[in-house]
Amino acid sequence: MNFADIQKRAVAKWEELQRSPESRILVGAGTCGKAAGAGAVLRAIDDALGRHGVKATVIQVGCMGLCYAEPMVGIIKPGRPQIIYGNVQPEVATQLIADYVANDDLRPDLALGYIGDGKIDGIPNLFDLPVLKPQVRLILRNCGLIDPENIDHYIANGGYSGLVKALSMSPEAIIEEIKRSGLRGRGGAGFPTGQKWEFCRRAPGTEKYIVCNADEGDPGAFMNRSLLEGDPHSVLEGMVIGAYAIGANHGYIYCRAEYPLALERLRLALKQMEEYRLIGDDILGSGFNFHIKIKEGAGAFVCGEETALLASIEGKRGMPRSRPPFPAISGLWGKPTNINNVETWANAALILQRGADWYAQYGAERSKGTKTFALVGKVERTGLIEVPLGITLRQIIYDIGGGILKGKKFKAVQTGGPSGGCLPASLLDSPVDYESLTAAGSIMGSGGMIVADEDTCMVDLTRYFLTFTQAESCGKCPPCRVGTRQMLDILTRIVQGQGKPGDIQQLERIAMTVKQGSLCGLGQTAPNPVLTTLRYFRDEYEAHINQKRCPALVCKDLIAFYILPDKCQGCMICMRNCPVEAIKGGRRLVHVIDQDKCIKCGTCLDVCPTRFSAVVKVSGEHIEVPSQPTPVQKEEKGSEG
């Protein structure tokens, strides 16, 4: 069967599915969906369908990126657009089957929005919601809408047409197309992809390799995982196109072992490609051979660095080496090798499908196209988003993210993971593109975007990043090995209230040395969190060092909890919940915290009823309270034991 027939059949099957007289139920079952309880929802749906004697097709789809609304369920009834419901717990799922699938009550009260042509009274178009309106979903176009385990779904939606087109072109023409699109590496550094391919294409040698870097190790980032889980074929198509353009017959996908579902879907996808001759020998009758192997990472952050990644594929300790020679000349087993990030490969497939000119209409002058980000931390709507480059941080955090959780104050946004920096409120209106982020002291990175609010201590957050990079430093070059350790020691002293005058200057000196002297990207960027927080949040360092005060009330050694005698009603809830029995009290007695025993876990503050709000957390001040429990003076109306 040639590809035209495969395509025709896939389209016919897809259209038949769209016209199907049966209802279809789509359940978001990516890792996020499952963590939010999609498994129980699937069981509840099956039960309910059985009970009502209704037939429906249940499809597990990838993540739509609206993680805050997980678990999500979409229901398509014949002749009507898909209605998406959010926060569907098992009871809600049962209700939806009874009301909407079995009967015809649309339950607009539970719906987020609808997708597709038509209009539904009382339910908005999903893409008109504030969370989706500013987004441009090119890479994530299929995520959550197709069955990622069914290659026909991908093909019916234009999939592999980019490969067919590529195979009819000369490799040089493909590289030209990628260059014209303006695509830059999505792994973080932003190197022009077409140029990178050209280096490898022109490198001498007949045996060449390509690698897909799916070692998404930045804490706080999950763009690649979601894409691999939700639309694995889009990445694989890009790889085959790249291999053909570069002249490589072997490829590797280096994926973290922490992503079992992504690995499973990749393996399945490769098997399906073989059946359609989209991979292997003589791909689609073109005479081009290309094979892909999957390598599971073994837990080392440094392996995201390209030379370390190659060492790891070769079965060695994943340590980086100095460049040049660049992998394009001498990479895997000494052969020319081209490494791109998951998202870059998916972009390449899209460019071949739709053309460079179409692609280049999105994005900013020097940063074309879209970028996916994992928007997490203290925002209302966490999730996976895709936006045109050039959008502002404010649009991302406030329009898409819905602002700061619980109406608190924004403090910083961290981009680029442990290699990036923390940007303050004054930079909220800067555009998100490679150059602007670098100028601000951060980097684009692979797409983690973590929002911090007034309750986040920037010194503590910096210490957190250094704990990470210090542990993940491979130890090969001293600036990184020794420097990250020294910076971590100083930061640890500062958060413990042992900071000394001169610490800030010392940190700056070490940071510059590590930045300039380290061998690979890990060390060169590890000081970024230190340098950006010193640049934008110096006052917090000074408060810790000079006044032994943590303004965000986070650092355990600098805070204390007290129970206010005029507010405590002696209800005993805090005393019962204290895990270390540090609270003395009794019925109708003002409770007292034994400061020597207190481990500052904050449980008492959490459990104290809001109508009393008797527990306070302070830093740098002492509150006068009795040393022993005393009888409650004031009678509170409606108080209870």
Place this chain on the structure above:
Amino acid sequence: MPDELAQIVAEYGGEKGALIPILQKVQERFGYLSEEAISRIAKLCRISESEVFGVASFYAQFYFTRRGRHSIKVCLGTACHVRGGERILDEIKRELRVESGGTTEDSKFSLERVACFGSCALAPVVVIDKDVYGRMTVSKAKEVITQYE
């Protein structure tokens, strides 16, 4: 046991760069990499024991001591950190009387802190064996643990 190990090595038939996948399979089968296993792998792959151990000890995934029946992994990725992952780890440590990286006295649980599971939108996250639990709180964590035998 030694034969099963030889079988795993043989599956890779001297393929280039197969050491890490071999170690992964051996650990998957036996739960950890014993001294004996490392020595056998070295012989079968015709490389030195120190090279095998050098590679294995570089990666966080490999264990050299027996693990508990269930593994509890508390995520301390950035998103989990800012949303209170540390407090959950502290509570589990206290509850099970075990340090991170350790195994409880009854060999029921091994506790670990990990850097990120990529479920950041549901932070804080705890993973027990293969089950991912999102939006954790201290009390939910305690409750979830009791479900494991």
